[in-house]
Amino acid sequence: MKSYTQKNAPIYEALEEFRARRVVPFDVPGHKRGRGNPELVELLGQKCVGLDVNSMKPLDNLCHPVSVIRAAEELAAEAFGAAHAFLMVGGTTSSVQAMILSVCGRNDKIILPRNVHRSVINAMILCGAHPVYVNPEVDERLGIPLGMRMEQVDKAIRENPDARAVLVNNPTYYGICSNLPEIVKLAHAHGMKVLADEAHGTHLYFGENLPISAMAAGADLAAVSMHKSGGSLTQSSLLLAGPSMSEGHIRQMINLTQTTSGSYLLMASLDISRRNLALRGREDFARVVDLAEYARKEINEIGGYDAYSRELINGDSVFDFDVTKLSIYTYGIGLAGIEVYDLLRDEYDIQTEFGDLGNLLAYVSIGDRKQEIERLVGALAEVKRRFQKKGTWMQVPEYLSPHVVVTPRDAFYALKESLPIAETKGRVCSEFVMCYPPGIPILAPGEEITEDILKYIEYAREKGCSLTGSEDPDVQRLNVVNENTLDWM
Template identity: 35%
Template sequence: MTKAQNTPIIEALKKYINDRTIRFHMPGHKGGQITNNAVIDFLGSRVFEADVTNVPGMDDLHQTHGVIKEAQELAARTFGADATYFLINGSSCGLQALVMAACNPGDKILVPRNIHRSILSGIILSGAVPVFFMPEYDQDFAIPLGVTPTTIANSLAGHPDVKAVMLVNPTYHGITSDLSTIAKIVHRHNVPLLVDEAHGPHLYFHEDLPKSALDSGADATVHGTHKMLAAFTQASMLHVKGDRINRQRLEASLRLLQSTSTSYLLLASLDGARAQIAEQGRQLVDKTLDLARYLRGKIKEIPGFRVFGEEKIGQPGVLGLDLTKVTVSVRDLKVTGFWAEQWLREKHHIQVEMSNVFNLLLLLTFGNWRSDVDYMLKALNELSEHVRQNPKLMKRYSPLPAVNLLPVIPEPVLTPREAFWAQSVATPLQQSVGRVCAEVITCYPPGIPVICPGERITSEIVEYLSLMRAMGVHFQGCYDGSMENVLVVK
């Protein structure tokens, strides 16, 4: 066995189970020995046998010295980091910890408007002040793109006291920015470049994919290992390179944010996912790229569908594209992405990654096979034919609204932290114009804030939220998920 194939956490779990230890410790299921339990009957006892706590020999995520430390060091070597931290509270806690490590209360952090709401949570927790800027935008597909070096340079020139820059790369749709140039600009200002790379842990393993964050000069990046690799949901990693990040403060922030009841199922899945990608990464990604290219080519042949493709590379904010994220426009069919998603689920038991007004997002990993892709193509052909043979359906959704899915940034009145802690009151959405928002409102997925705490609600925001509600969008992070009411500062 090579060093890369080592799985220290998994081996420690095996030993603990094989020792047949009599458990007078948590968790209460005692390794699945409870009978007449629906979830044990459903999943089997093996998963419960591996669900242990930090008993001797299993190390401690909050003070690593043994198998977790070894597994994290192997991960750092795999991804080219100086240090890696395993995350059991998802990518969200890693992003929050980075903001808390980089910013004191009152410090400015430069962030694009298409950040995930977890970054905004980190801003609230840290007391940092966000300086928002708009990423580039593709009007044709109605999706946010990456950012240009010029935008970053101009933003830093206007706010020379910024303490950190956080970018999203790749975007949810697989679009990457010119991180190498941006890193040089950011570092000239002597501040760290932090990257939400939750959707890009596989970028490190194939030359046909865009360049990864650490290879581009980023100081820290967060991976949603569960999103694109073979870890359990909520299992992620945080990687640091160089000395611009205060490691002591970062580790303290992680101890503050991560559960003290560590899930060894999540840790073991990180250990196994790392070993797999270290040994077979290029081969696995190569297979996935072949499937993605095949799927993209065939979808283009189906009437009514268009695919966001490599022809977009070179326009502002698009240095590269991860082909495994397949953005399919249904706009020409004159139906919404929401409707198309529901139709695929109900008629063919296919679940896409996400939909919005105009698009479907199909996410491919090495867990997909040619049979999956062929079945999807069959379903999309049927969807196209069904819509084109039902003009009443097309009339129902025609004309689709000409809406920018990334609204204009509202006026900041309070910092997000000030607004979060302020006294608030619920008010009907239609009567909220001019009031200061006291909550974060996001359309989910992908979780990009429409309005943040401390920003003034405008008529355009109300109109946008009303339209999204009428379209059937799912709202998250807010007091009233129906979007009838919003929380505003008293």
């Protein structure tokens, strides 16, 4: 195989060579380099559509890479400090699922925080793993879940010595980091693997003075959303593995669910973005940090908002904080985060990442400039002046401790019945309910529906949160496990 360095982008270079040959296509895709779909060419451009090709010998095959895709994966592993890297075209959802499928089977235990993305619970439905939740502390003022305390992780490991793995968010959506290096040491000492959901942590591998990355901390697997802070196209991701993991085994798990028709546009975007980060990542993310810190300072000077940062660090449940996350507490102006989110979009044409009941997240990354930051700050000042409210409302924490009755898999596939949501108290849920984004479930399959959860769902609905995950799109009814079924579970 040809020798490459971090200055190369093997997949992109192979695509350019292929395009120059003007090969006549008698294979898929059926648009035949755009000739069959001129509207698509008008939308995306001839070069883009012309590179939307199928797997073939000169371009390698994602399911069993031996040439340019393999070279791109080896360069990614080198750039991220991993033993192996896998290009993923099903988003970080597919990375998370492959990560969990690689270590867990039916009835295997996995220790994890409850504030995980729905993809983690989906993976447990697929493989039949049993969750052992470490309930994170909640910052009572901000209403957000924090990281896992070491005492909690130690207790979970000692009470479940047969658990196969510990999963850690690194960082959370809000920028909170657990003590990953110590969790790795503790888990490995008990023969358990450590998995990291790094959907929001690409920059940790290239920035300076940021929280430690999963591979640097010694984790065994990490799912990394390159499209979030790394600059690649939406739906492209990486799965990283440490030296303890079998490359062939992971590839088999990936191929259980990932498409056999991998998009070369997504793979090329991963290839180019890895090259950009390897060559310029430190410089780029230093600028991102400066922009985020500038925004934080300006927003806090408005008054009423709290753009929080490293002052939350307590050495345990907030072991570190990712300062690129511009998380803003909005309660001080009398508005829910989702209300500010809607106002920014509808009144000022500013699209932030998400708003929950008390917080707003503005995602700052390599494509941002100071003028956009200033526009955001100005709009937030205007929102306060025009829309702030006096008084308070019922403060409901973002995290509600679950009571797991049966495994997610058993609940999901059980006989079920649909009930009006008001009649579901005390029943076992067989589907998801979540505010999206961020996609952290309020309810997941196998969990008891409590009065507090029902109040939270209604409050989130009143404030304008987008509720998703249930079969009923309006979340007026919920699927619950048939009570007779519970007797044999």
